[in-house]
Amino acid sequence: MQNYKNHIRYYTPHHFIFYPIILIGVAVCVTKAIGSVQDCLLWSFLAIVFVIIGWLSFMLRQHYALVLQNRVVVLEMRFRYYVLTQQRLDLLEDRLSFGQIAALRFASDQELAPLVQRTLKENLSPDEIKKLIKEWLPDNSRV
DSSP states (O other): OOOGGGOOOOOHIIIIIIHHHHHHHHHHHHHHHHHOSTTHHHHHHHHHHHHHHHHHHHHHHHHHHHHHHHHHHHHHHHHHHHHHHSSOGGGTGGGSOHHHHHHHTTBOHHHHHHHHHHHHHHOOOHHHHHHHOSSBOOOOOOO
């Protein structure tokens, strides 16, 4: 069952294989650069290449997936809010941040409308919203 404490998701190939290999590559290159006066420039260059490859892969992977996911989350919440309240969420969106909308989607159907109103009234942070949710709707399809 998903809740506040376990809602973070990891992608095994990136988080536990690719990125550790990149970090090991950087560590080896830095160690070799420090230990080799002759090849210091080469090993330093290779370390920089490893860092750039790791950073670019992380940024691109995150960027493409998250942009699409964010659009889907907003559309999902608009539909769900309308079904539950017969009111349009998009009329309230100028007063809600994306983080607040994303946090609200974990709320059960019974909690959603009152929590939206409380968020608008008190300008709750996404973390505060998540902590107020008593019955979580899990999202096991996130990127």
